[in-house]
Amino acid sequence: MGLIAERFRIPKATVQNILRRYDQSGTHKPKPRGGGRQPAFSDADTARLERAVQARPDATLEELRAEIGVPVSVTAYHHKLRRMGYTRKKSLYIRASSGAPM
Secondary structure, X not given: OHHHHHHHOOOHHHHHHHHHHHHHHOOOOOOOOOOOOOOOOOHHHHHHHHHHHHHOOOOOHHHHHHHXXXXXXXXXXXXXXXXXXXXXXXXXXXXXXXXXXX
């Protein structure tokens, strides 16, 4: 193992880890990363939020929160709308790239 480590200029422990992983799983590739935080808004929640904003573009974030019912902060609704491409123009939510007259 020391020769392999010298040859590839990597620590000996790395060679040992790769060989152990190969013995256990039959592959040298690392395990896939998993976990992470689940999104607060499901696809169905996002679709409902989209319909609510289109139906009432002048609704406040608090009104949208009450209508959709996802138990997250008003700030989370604001961030979700931004990621969906909406911006706040005076009293309306519009798509940032729509260019539609108000």
